Each structure stands twice: as C-alpha cells, then as structure tokens.
Amino acid sequence: MTELTFPAVLRRGLPRARYIALAVRLAAAAAIAIYALTTPGFLTLLSANALFTAISFVGCVAVGMTFITLTGNIMSLAIGATVSASALIFLACLSLGILPAILVALLFGVVITGAQGFLVGHLRANPILVSVAALSLLLGGAAFVTGGHHIYPSGAGLEIFKDRFAGIPIDAWCFFTTVAVGQFILSWTRIGRLMTMVGSNVRAATAAGVSTTATVTAAYVIAGACASISGILLAARYGSGDMEIGVGYDYTAIAAVLVGGTGIAGGSGSTLRTLVGVIVISVIEVVLLLRGFSEQLQYLITGLLVLCVIMLHTLGERR
Amino acid sequence: MPVLAIDGVTKRFGPNAVLKDVSLALDAHEVRAVCGENGAGKSTLVKVITGLYAPDEGAVCVDGTPVVITSPQHAQELGIALVAQELSLAPALSVLDNIWLGNRKVPLLHRRQELRARARAALDKLGLNDLALDTPASALSIGRRQLVEIARMLTRDARVFILDEPTATLSDVEIERIFAALRALKAEGKSVIYITHRLGEVFEICDSVSVLRNGDLVGTRRTNEIDRGTLMQMMLGRSLGEMYPAWESSPGDPMLMVKDLHVPPLVRGFDLTAERGTVTCLAGQVGSGAITVLRALAGLTPGASGEASISGKPMRLRTVARAQAADVKFISEDRAGEGIFLRLTVGQNLIATKLKDHTAFGLLARRGLRATAASLAAAVGVDRKRLHSPADELSGGNQQKLAFGRWIGGDRPGVLLMNEPTRGVDVGARAEIYRLIRQFCDRGYCVVMASSDIEEVLGMADVVVSMYRGRQVARYRRGETDMQRILADITHPAAA
Numbered sequence: 001m002t003e004l005t006f007p008a009v010l011r012r013g014l015p016r017a018r019y020i021a022l023a024v025r026l027a028a029a030a031a032i033a034i035y036a037l038t039t040p041g042f043l044t045l046l047s048a049n050a051l052f053t054a055i056s057f058v059g060c061v062a063v064g065m066t067f068i069t070l071t072g073n074i075m076s077l078a079i080g081a082t083v084s085a086s087a088l089i090f091l092a093c094l095s096l097g098i099l100p101a102i103l104v105a106l107l108f109g110v111v112i113t114g115a116q117g118f119l120v121g122h123l124r125a126n127p128i129l130v131s132v133a134a135l136s137l138l139l140g141g142a143a144f145v146t147g148g149h150h151i152y153p154s155g156a157g158l159e160i161f162k163d164r165f166a167g168i169p170i171d172a173w174c175f176f177t178t179v180a181v182g183q184f185i186l187s188w189t190r191i192g193r194l195m196t197m198v199g200s201n202v203r204a205a206t207a208a209g210v211s212t213t214a215t216v217t218a219a220y221v222i223a224g225a226c227a228s229i230s231g232i233l234l235a236a237r238y239g240s241g242d243m244e245i246g247v248g249y250d251y252t253a254i255a256a257v258l259v260g261g262t263g264i265a266g267g268s269g270s271t272l273r274t275l276v277g278v279i280v281i282s283v284i285e286v287v288l289l290l291r292g293f294s295e296q297l298q299y300l301i302t303g304l305l306v307l308c309v310i311m312l313h314t315l316g317e318r319r
Numbered sequence: 320m321p322v323l324a325i326d327g328v329t330k331r332f333g334p335n336a337v338l339k340d341v342s343l344a345l346d347a348h349e350v351r352a353v354c355g356e357n358g359a360g361k362s363t364l365v366k367v368i369t370g371l372y373a374p375d376e377g378a379v380c381v382d383g384t385p386v387v388i389t390s391p392q393h394a395q396e397l398g399i400a401l402v403a404q405e406l407s408l409a410p411a412l413s414v415l416d417n418i419w420l421g422n423r424k425v426p427l428l429h430r431r432q433e434l435r436a437r438a439r440a441a442l443d444k445l446g447l448n449d450l451a452l453d454t455p456a457s458a459l460s461i462g463r464r465q466l467v468e469i470a471r472m473l474t475r476d477a478r479v480f481i482l483d484e485p486t487a488t489l490s491d492v493e494i495e496r497i498f499a500a501l502r503a504l505k506a507e508g509k510s511v512i513y514i515t516h517r518l519g520e521v522f523e524i525c526d527s528v529s530v531l532r533n534g535d536l537v538g539t540r541r542t543n544e545i546d547r548g549t550l551m552q553m554m555l556g557r558s559l560g561e562m563y564p565a566w567e568s569s570p571g572d573p574m575l576m577v578k579d580l581h582v583p584p585l586v587r588g589f590d591l592t593a594e595r596g597t598v599t600c601l602a603g604q605v606g607s608g609a610i611t612v613l614r615a616l617a618g619l620t621p622g623a624s625g626e627a628s629i630s631g632k633p634m635r636l637r638t639v640a641r642a643q644a645a646d647v648k649f650i651s652e653d654r655a656g657e658g659i660f661l662r663l664t665v666g667q668n669l670i671a672t673k674l675k676d677h678t679a680f681g682l683l684a685r686r687g688l689r690a691t692a693a694s695l696a697a698a699v700g701v702d703r704k705r706l707h708s709p710a711d712e713l714s715g716g717n718q719q720k721l722a723f724g725r726w727i728g729g730d731r732p733g734v735l736l737m738n739e740p741t742r743g744v745d746v747g748a749r750a751e752i753y754r755l756i757r758q759f760c761d762r763g764y765c766v767v768m769a770s771s772d773i774e775e776v777l778g779m780a781d782v783v784v785s786m787y788r789g790r791q792v793a794r795y796r797r798g799e800t801d802m803q804r805i806l807a808d809i810t811h812p813a814a815a
C-alpha cells in the first residue's frame with residue numbers, strides 16, 4: 001500500500017539493469033552494423049580486408065593496454081610513442097636481418113614499458129605520472145637520435161608482411177594471435193590470475209603474499225611487447241617510420257578496452273572483450289571516414305561513444 | 320505509537336528472498352537487538368530502513384505513516400542515523416571532516432569552532448580523548464575507525480540510531496563506553512536498533528530482541544523474559560552444544576619466538592614465545608598493540624624491527640614473502656580492505672593462496688583449483704552454489720569464513736596469526752571456527768590470535784598475554800586467570 005514516487009520505481013527496476021544494459025548493447029551493435037553496411041564503400045573495404053589491417057595495429061596496442069588496465073593502473077600514455085619508437089628501431093636494425101630486427105624492437109618495447117611497470121608496482125608510483133615521464137623520455141630520445149627525420153628501411157624482406165595466409169593479411173593474423181595469447185595468459189596461467197588479484201585489491205593481494213612488483217611489471221612487459229608488435233607491423237606495412245606513426249594509439253586503445261567492458265578500476269577484463277571493443281571503435285571510425293565526417297567530428301563522436309559505454313557499464317553493475 | 324515500524328517487508332535478490340514478510344515496531348526509549356546467523360538478513364533489513372534498498376513488498380513507517388525512503392540522505396532527514404557494518408570513513412579526510420561528512424544539518428556557512436567542539440565532545444564520550452581532530456582517517460587502527468564512526472552517529476540529530484555490529488573489533492572497555500552513550504540516548508527518549516553476534520551484549524544493553532532466521536522473523540521477545548539458550552535456539556533453530564571445544568591444554572615446545580619487537584610508534588620492545596599445538600591469545604583494548612604485533616609478524620609493517628624465529632630458524636620481518644616462506648599465515652582484521660577480494664568470486668577468494676600448488680610451468684590446473692575451492696567451501700561451511708558469486712554478495716560473517724578458508728590445507732604445519740578471527744561471525748559458525756582453530760593446533764600449528772573479545776580469549780587460549788600500550792602486562796596459562804583480572808590488566812595495569 002505504498003505510494004510510489006518516481007525514484008523508487010526506478011530503483012525497483014535496478015536488479016534488471018543488467019538486462020537493460022545487455023539489451024542496449026545488442027541494440028547498439030545492431031545499429032552500428034546496419035549503419036556500417038549501408039555506408040557506400042564499406043562492403044568493398046570488408047572484402048578487401050582493409051578493415052582487418054586497419055584494426056590490427058591499434059588492436060595489438062589495445063590488447064597490451066588491457067593488461068595495464070586490468071592490474072588497476074588505468075593506462076600508459078607512453079604507449080603510442082613506444083609504438084613509433086619500436087617502428088623506428090625495427091627499421092634501423094633491418095640491415096641485421098629481419099629476425100634480429102624484430103627481436104631488438106621487441107626488447108626495446110619490453111624494457112621501456114617494463115621499467116614503468118617496475119616503478120608503478122614497486123614504488124606504488126602514480127601510473128599516469130610515470131607514463132608521462134616515459135613519454136617525454138621517448139620523445140626527447142627519439143628527436144635526439146633521428147634528428148626528427150624519417151627512417152627508411154635499409155634492408156629487404158618486408159614483403160613477407162604483406163602476404164596473406166588463408167586470405168587474411170599477416171597483420172590480422174598477428175593481431176588475432178595476440179588476442180588469443182593474451183586471453184590464454186589471463187585465464188590459464190598463474191601470473192594472469194595474480195594480475196586479476198592485484199588489480200582487484202592491491203592490499204589484499206599483498207596480504208595474500210602476491211608480489212605486486214613482479215605482477216605489475218609482468219603486465220607492463222606484455223603491454224610493451226604488444227606495442228612493439230604494433231610498431232613492427234606498421235613499419236613493415238608502410239616501409240617508413242617517424243615518431244608520428246603511433247600518435248593517438250594509446251587513446252584509441254584505452255577507448256577500445258573500455259568499450260569492450262574491461263573495468264577501469266581493475267580486477268576484471270579480458271582480451272576477447274577488447275577485441276570486440278577494437279572492432280566497434282574501428283568500424284565506427286571507418287564508417288565516419290567513408291561518410292565524409294571531418295576528423296574533429298570523428299574524435300567527438302568516438303569520445304561520446306566511450307562516455308555512453310562507461311555509463312552503461314556502471315548501470316549494469318549497480319544494484 | 321511506534322517511532323519506526325517495518326510492515327511486512329520482503330526483499331528479493333533475483334529469485335532469493337532475503338527478507339520474508341518481516342514486521343517490527345520500535346518505541347521511543349527502546350533499545351532493540353536484532354540477532355540472527357550470518358546471512359539471516361540483518362544488514363539487508365538495515366539497508367531497507369536507510370533507503371539503500373527498496374523493499375519489494377511492504378513498507379517502512381515513521382511515526383505511523385508509511386514512507387518511501389529513497390536514499391540514505393532521505394533517511395537522515397527522517398531522523399535515522401546509521402553505523403554500517405563495513406567501515407565507511409574516507410581515508411584521506413581528517414577525523415573532523417569524516418564526522419561531519421554527509422551531515423545534512425550542517426549549513427553551508429557554519430562555524431568551524433562549533434563543529435570542532437561537538438566532534439570533540441562525541442569523541443571524548445567514547446574515550447578517544449587523545450585523538451586529534453585533524454588526524455587523517457587512514458592513520459587510524461580499525462578499532463579507532465569504528466569508534467569514529469560511532470562518534471559520527473552520535474553527532475547526528477536523529478531519533479532512531481542503528482548500529483550494525485559496532486563492537487566487532489572493540490574490547491569491553493570501549494564497548495562499555497558505547498553502552499554508556501547508548502543509555503544516555505535512551506534516557507533522552509531515542510530509539511536504538513543494535514545488531515550483534517555477541518549475545519552477552521544483547522542481555523546487557525537491549526530491552527528486547529528480534530530474531531531473524533533465513534529472512535524470516537522468528538519472533539521478538541523482551542530480554543528479561545528469555546535466557547541465552549532460548550535466544551540461541553531461536554537463532555539457530557536447534558540448540559548449540561558447547562561453544563568452545565573441550566581439550567586438554569598441554570604445553571608444547573616453543574615454535575614462534577619474538578624478541579625485542581619494535582613497531583613505531585606503538586610497540587617498543589615486545590617479547591613473545593608461542594608453543595606448537597597451542598593457542599596464544601593477545602588480549603588488549605584498542606591501541607594496545609596486539610593487532611600491530613601480529614601485522615608486523617605477518618610482514619605487513621615496513622617499519623618493524625626485532626628478532627623473530629620459527630622453530631629456531633630466524634625469520635626476516637617486513638616482507639610478506641619472507642613470512643610466508645617461513646609458513647606464517649595471516650588473517651587480517653580489515654576484512655573488506657585487506658582480508659578478501661570483494662570484487663572477485665567466492666571461489667577465487669578461497670584459492671587466492673593456493674595457486675602455487677596447482678601450477679605446472681606457470682599454467683594453472685583449473686580442475687584441481689575448482690576441486691580445492693569446493694572442498695574449502697565445504698570446510699568452512701559456505702554454500703557451494705555460491706562459488707561463482709562475487710564475494711561482496713555474501714553476508715559479513717560468510718566473508719570472514721572466506722578469509723579463514725584460504726589458509727586451510729597445506730602440508731607443513733606453520734604459524735597461524737589471526738586478528739579478530741571471529742569478527743562478525745555468528746554463534747553457530749563461531750563454534751565451527753573455534754573447532755577449526757583447534758584442528759590447526761592438533762595438526763601441529765602454533766596459533767596466535769589477537770582478540771578484543773575477552774570471553775573468546777578465555778574460551779580458546781592455552782596462554783593469554785594481556786597487553787597495554789604496546790607492552791605485555793602479564794602472561795597466564797589456561798585456568799590461571801579470569802575476566803576481571805584480564806580486564807584490569809588491559810585497562811589499569813598495576814605496573815604502568
């Protein structure tokens with residue numbers, strides 16, 4: 001016999017918020033799909049696999065970023081620059097042969113990002129500040145070494161990156177492998193579990209005897225390796241590199257991570273979700289491009305989308 | 320007319336009804352206990368009254384009129400003040416700011432001096448005379464945080480005061496002060512709802528008691544008409560045997576030796592010897608250092624120094640890894656912050672420390688982990704069906720069982736350190752946990768626990784060490800001491 005006021009009705013509905021969130025998500029996916037498929041040129045793009053290639057570069061970065069977010073450290077602002085720098089290093093080392101070049105580039109990404117992870121994990125330094133410092137170091141170092149010039153490859157053998165396997169470009173294969181390996185690490189290895197624990201509650205993890213230093217460093221190492229893979233693919237695809245090549249990848253990657261549904265607070269997430277996020281974001285970007293929206297508008301729309309998704313997630317989690 | 324009445328309230332989470340058609344009425348000048356096992360629905364009831372959950376059926380009536388309480392702020396406006404079960408202080412804010420945080424009665428333009436004075440008075444009432452108003456909440460021990468929350472409640476200008484397990488981390492000294500404050504409120508004509516698992520408190524401070532079991536209201540009785548046994552019978556639906564297991568206390572060989580432990584600023588030069596196969600209890604009031612000592616031994620205090628050895632092997636302090644390598648296991652007093660992972664599932668919580676045993680070449684044996692989780696859940700009495708629910712959907716006491724469960728098992732007997740092991744655990748489960756503790760002893764563990772519940776200390780300890788301000792006051796073997804002596808030790812030690 002209670003008189004219901006509006007907020008009470010609203011809150012009474014909240015246990016169902018989860019389903020509402022799911023429904024909204026499906027509806028949004030359908031809307032995006034229809035909008036994309038009716039965009040002139042989209043189908044050709046699909047059939048030409050251009051979309052696959054486009055998502056692979058930022059996709060690898062996003063998979064790596066998932067690990068940083070998952071361990072509760074939000075994101076690294078230095079990842080875009082790490083992509084560029086890895087591309088440069090890869091190209092510069094090509095004269096040694098393709099495999100050594102890949103290894104050197106990977107090593108670079110792992111060390112520079114792993115070092116951030118060590119600082120964050122061991123000293124509990126603020127992850128954003130650490131990554132800003134790393135960003136300045138990278139930009140300064142690169143400017144010093146290259147003098148701001150482009151680098152062109154000094155060896156051959158890049159053709160193999162332009163191959164296809166089973167009709168799918170090599171870049172896309174690399175990306176899908178990263179997703180699969182990432183997910184494997186999260187679900188099937190001990191270090192993956194420890195990352196979830198640390199991300200969900202650092203103090204509880206410490207009390208349970210988990211080494212936060214090792215765990216967080218491992219997460220950053222993976223992120224660094226992913227960034228380097230992205231840089232190598234980019235360099236191979238375009239045959240040249242400069243420090244601009246990875247600009248903005250960190251933002252797009254974190255957007256994809258969040259849209260996919262990995263919680264920004266840490267402790268939950270998966271690279272499969274990130275895969276979905278990457279596809280959504282990339283499709284929207286491509287469609288906006290095809291429809292002739294200006295770049296500014298593209299940013300704006302992507303930004304709004306991320307905001308909506310985050311609100312949707314919080315709604316889904318509330319009781 | 321009752322000040323507050325709950326009229327046929329039902330609350331469901333998904334298909335499960337957590338409260339089923341519960342009705343109670345609370346008069347002015349009344350202190351009402353609400354008792355029931357873990358998960359009986361006590362906290363849920365409180366959340367309905369304070370506007371955190373909307374009831375699915377039924378209504379809350381204030382002064383006889385049904386109201387829809389839409390938010391905790393709204394509840395506050397209706398004159399309902401709450402001390403929640405989980406601590407809710409903002410760590411970065413000062414004690415003063417925390418006390419006034421969210422108080423709707425503080426005008427935008429206020430006199431800071433007056434707020435200070437009122438906060439001071441409330442703190443003094445609870446015996447926190449030495450606590451500066453500008454201390455950040457993060458610097459306080461669990462017990463003191465709890466007291467600050469109660470001080471916050473006292474500054475609220477309310478008619479109904481609700482306390483959800485306010486004394487779980489406090490010793491009798493602090494509890495007596497809280498009782499004095501509650502009696503004063505009662506004399507002023509206010510009403511109090513008091514939730515506790517310590518049955519002694521029910522008979523000491525409460526006029527009447529309502530018992531919940533599995534969401535049903537079993538009944539409401541006046542406390543002078545029933546006894547402890549009847550109350551337990553009502554709560555459990557059966558009678559409980561002995562609370563504390565019977566055993567022969569026999570001294571074992573020393574296992575844990577601590578010499579000259581320093582944990583600034585509280586503990587200076589503390590020595591301890593604990594024997595294999597026995598329970599050693601550190602008893603003390605809030606600020607006695609008992610909890611601090613065990614935290615330091617668990618490797619959680621970077622500033623600790625001193626010598627510790629286990630079975631003769633020296634152990635390095637200050638890192639958890641070292642402590643665990645020496646088979647030291649620790650149960651934290653801060654359940655939500657450090658004891659368990661609230662956002663992970665029940666299963667993941669139980670296996671949090673077992674990953675190593677089920678890993679080969681870095682890969683997890685997930686089937687083994689699942690089996691371990693299931694058997695640990697059974698060992699501590701958590702429903703297997705809940706293994707995949709997030710831990711924060713469990714009631715407070717069941718969460719404590721998770722913290723306990725993760726240390727069960729393991730091949731080598733070690734040292735089990737526990738701060739407030741039965742914090743928020745109901746009588747039935749408590750007896751269960753006491754039995755588990757004795758099992759640890761029988762398997763050759765050396766158990767050291769810090770407890771503020773003297774009854775528990777007397778019931779469980781082979782050796783009691785009473786503490787005051789970071790020092791040992793006295794050490795007794797089982798049977799050598801009693802309630803009065805310990806109480807005297809931890810409040811006015813003769814030597815201090």
Ligand SMILES: Nc1ncnc2c1ncn2[C@@H]1O[C@H](COP(=O)(O)OP(=O)(O)OP(=O)(O)O)[C@@H](O)[C@H]1O
Pocket residue numbers: 319332337355356357358359360361362363364404711712713714715716717743745
């Ligand atoms: N948000 C939620 N979603 C699903 N189930 C819940 C939720 N909150 C509580 N429950 C369930 O409701 C039941 C009652 O929980 P409640 O916290 O009220 O118990 P309690 O009587 O306070 O127990 P304790 O003494 O352990 O604090 C429990 O079984 C709990 O698991």
Ligand SMILES: [Mg+2]
Pocket residue numbers: 361362363404483714715716
């Ligand atoms: Mg409760």
